[in-house]
Amino acid sequence: MITYLEAIREAQAKALTDDPRVYIYGQDVGRFGGAFKATKNLAHEFPGRVLDAPISEDAMVGSAIGAAIEGMRPIVEIQYADFSTPGFNQIVNHAASLYWRTRVPCPITVRLPSGGTAGSGPFHSQSMEGVYAQYPGLVILTPATVEDAYSMLLEAVAIDDPVLFCEHKYLYYHLKAEGLPTEALPVGKARIARPGRDVTVVTYSAMVHEALAAAEELSGEGYEVEVVDLRSIKPIDTDTVLASVARTGRLLAVGEAWPWGGVTAEVVARVASEGLALLDAPPRRLNAKNTPIPFHPNLWGTHRPTAPTVARALRDLLRL
Amino acid sequence: MITYLEAIREAQAKALTDDPRVYIYGQDVGRFGGAFKATKNLAHEFPGRVLDAPISEDAMVGSAIGAAIEGMRPIVEIQYADFSTPGFNQIVNHAASLYWRTRVPCPITVRLPSGGTAGSGPFHSQSMEGVYAQYPGLVILTPATVEDAYSMLLEAVAIDDPVLFCEHKYLYYHLKAEGLPTEALPVGKARIARPGRDVTVVTYSAMVHEALAAAEELSGEGYEVEVVDLRSIKPIDTDTVLASVARTGRLLAVGEAWPWGGVTAEVVARVASEGLALLDAPPRRLNAKNTPIPFHPNLWGTHRPTAPTVARALRDLLRL
């Protein structure tokens, strides 16, 4: 059995083995193996290629850009996605624009441990993928499975563009698989995580599992819920989403991020504008609440969507 | 005649006059009067209350938060919205969360000279309102008229929450009014900038004027286009948008920002989910292209929506 977190470690080990241009840079990633142990033993196995960074997110990302210009393929670990804000400028203004401005690709991978866990509070729980997705020039991956955590991280390193790899902290230990995958869907393709014919849930990352649990619950009530795992939120595989809505006629977009804008708005807007005729009922969204992410598990459990609230939203939608 | 830029200066002068808690902080805002002269003479008229800041956006915003905690009402001028990225963390994580965390309000106004002008290039042209709008705890104003530039800036200073005041650089000199307004719609209310019955354009800031020009063009072709000026993009006045779509049955959302997410996605998603039955045709969006903002006027003029491209999108939509 291998966890989502171990898959991330294994992908990095493989990238370091296969490609001498890869190195890892981040706070405590070296001998310590990272705050979450995503780089455990890598400094030892790959001497000189896994470097501890000072608490300088701007310079960490900036230096990765420079190294990429010179042909390297850095992986930057940000300790929590929330702490990418001091590095925001280098990501959105520099990495994202480099190729377009200069014709020199910027193959950096920025790993963003994302999403909430109980008791983590407002600054160790954020899902920033939708914020970054507004910027042109970035590829944004949001793996929901152990297999995708592995294969998409390898792809991220291989892609010639800056990739934000939004790995979900809640899945780190909760999610296990039999082993590492030998093949995978390519980045840019969504996955039907569960087929169904009555309603489509479009979601990604940890929320895929809440949606699957809700689907299971509703199957007991006679409804077949189709769950689409976007896998990457930039690009979004709009075709797969539309094809699913064509089958079911109903859409619920679910995201763990805040309700204004973001993935659920983009998905609903695309379906409304490209697939209005497919809809038998108004498309719906379910997001986190519009406040910072609360510390106490009671509040946190209400703040983000969960299987029961997804199920409730689905029942409402099926009744329409 | 008073320009949009002068209205911003006058609003600041009035805020400084009326409220001793107001001060202005920003690069070159003092004796020099600001890069765009939005604070012209204010340092002289209000000695000690208009302070030049070092090139330290993080500390500029951070210090405003501290002053707000102590009861002041700072106005921070960021030289260009694009340069708010180094201050991003203090805005989205600190100012936006302060009241929710501590019950102490954070009445700061951050002025963001936004949007493109010919020849300004990728880093002096950005429209970041949609990025900030994803965060809970912020109020985001996007005035499209001289009157709103004045009245909404005064309101911004009076609001007990952090306000991002996205003033459009293209409108600074282009837009003129007879005088300063004596009354105004409150923040949170959208405005019907032009009534019509065939199709609704929902937009804000500089794009209101492109939409109005397109509406004028289409009126020559027999179509009555209704233009809704959102005025604030957080909150969005969804009721006014829905009421307009109820009248026209058709929706085009237009924004100058990038196409993924942002205001147009949010508007379309809201109308699709709350007003699906009102729609006689698929809702459409028109945004800037999905690349950094180009320097050359030829490219820039194609990158952003303009009256002709708005008109074209409207014709397509009216034909459906």
Next chain:
Amino acid sequence: MLLARVLEEKLASLYRAGKINGGVFLGKGQEALSASLGMSLRKGDIFAPLIRDQAGRLAFGEDILEAVRTYMGSALGPMRGREGNVHRGRPKDGYYAMISHLGAMISVVCGGLIARRFKGEKGVVGATCIGDGGTSTGAFHEALNLAAVEKLPLVLLIANNQFAYSTPNDREFACHDLVDRAIGYGVEGHKVDATDLDACLDVVGRAVARAREGHGPQMVVASLLRLSGHGEHDDASYIPEALKAAHLGQDCLKTAECTLLDRKWISPEELAELTGSIQQQVEEAIATVQREPAPDPATETWCALATPGLDDTFCA
């Protein structure tokens, strides 16, 4: 500082018993320094403590109930279960509540001091703390520079505990001594051996006094060692034994107790009694908080704005 130690050890044991949500971060070994700052400040000053400042918080006037309530997520705590552990304060009382992003509080304290200056208040000091690791943030630099330009009465205490999480000083900065940074900002710099309470009281007290008297920002660089993990989940095995055994590894609390006993300012019996009564105080606080209600999602406002009328109702 004894209270802080006892309180934190109790929190750590609650953590081990699985009774705390989220992490527990101790200031063990840093109490002399932190308490000296808290004690040097006055009511009316501004204080933005950081992770390892339990002692300073108490010395500045925090009720231990506030600490326990925040750690345990009581709805009656100052953060109402919205925030946890070290992310607490009462800004209206000059006691600011940190956000997690290192370096962010320094400019906020600067702004507080600018406000006080606007209001004509004299003799106010604003103090905040940062670790060796936090000095690498851009926020640290921008804020300290701003303080220097504005000649603010800021006291910035840098607790160099040799590690930022697992990262040793030599991966964090390359200057000989962090106090060498003072000259580059044009602020006064001080050094102190923070295993020694007397030294801390003296140096920190002097820095606070200098700031209060109008000599501008004061940077105090303290040498010490964290006598715990980064958080209680961390066994700190990366800290070399030799370092723990060396001068820096001394426990400031033990040293202070010995001094008191040596100087006969306190008798062993009195010390034992004091410790006992403090322990009881902490036990009582925890017992109280354990009976308090958790926050109730149903009665939460779920509104981030001070102006509810401006909340985007569609997002509700």
Next chain:
Amino acid sequence: MLLARVLEEKLASLYRAGKINGGVFLGKGQEALSASLGMSLRKGDIFAPLIRDQAGRLAFGEDILEAVRTYMGSALGPMRGREGNVHRGRPKDGYYAMISHLGAMISVVCGGLIARRFKGEKGVVGATCIGDGGTSTGAFHEALNLAAVEKLPLVLLIANNQFAYSTPNDREFACHDLVDRAIGYGVEGHKVDATDLDACLDVVGRAVARAREGHGPQMVVASLLRLSGHGEHDDASYIPEALKAAHLGQDCLKTAECTLLDRKWISPEELAELTGSIQQQVEEAIATVQREPAPDPATETWCALATPGLDDTFCA
């Protein structure tokens, strides 16, 4: 540097004639410093020039056509009309293209040097420039600190032209001299009077040599005055006349010319001839570029990714 001056004066006059889109930013008065850096670097080094480095760019090997094409937005220029004025470079040749955000290039050069180290390249230097104002950015601090920790062969040239746009030094920092910051980073610091070409060649050359020889990051703080507005839209009326008249207000180019003439290394006739031929070269470049095509929106790819297959087609 003469070429840079002539070129920039021509660009300024084109700007005044309304023939340039966007702003024009001159390095007038900063040529001696900038050229010294460009001349001290070698092919294979990394150079990330900033706003006022026309002289350094040329000395590092930039063809004046590249400059003119970028300013005039020619489709044939290195930035293809996508970027303008000073935002140009050819990163593949070690000549990095700045983004506008001040301070951002320093860490990028650090990363370039880290890459060179990974590849085992020896004797490479990476250089970049910043103004007095740019030193207040968090990016400056984080990057210089990173360079010091990694002991990178970075040369950071700080052109203290006394103003950041209109903001004088005393609103930008409070240290006595910016070179006092070197010790706080653990890097070597140098000072130079940048009105004097000889001094610049000497000090900058020495700093580059020290970096190349493995002595780690070098910070050079140059004193000078900008002899133009911030951009050509700005009359710089905030610069006091007294300052312009003082030593710092000297024109490094005039001083250098006088020195050459004094030392009889060049005759007045030769200088006039040189100036004439340079003027002609610039005129020709401008005439060439004026005949070149503007970028065509219809043939633009409108794709920001190096992997077009990953572009979000819905956004196209």
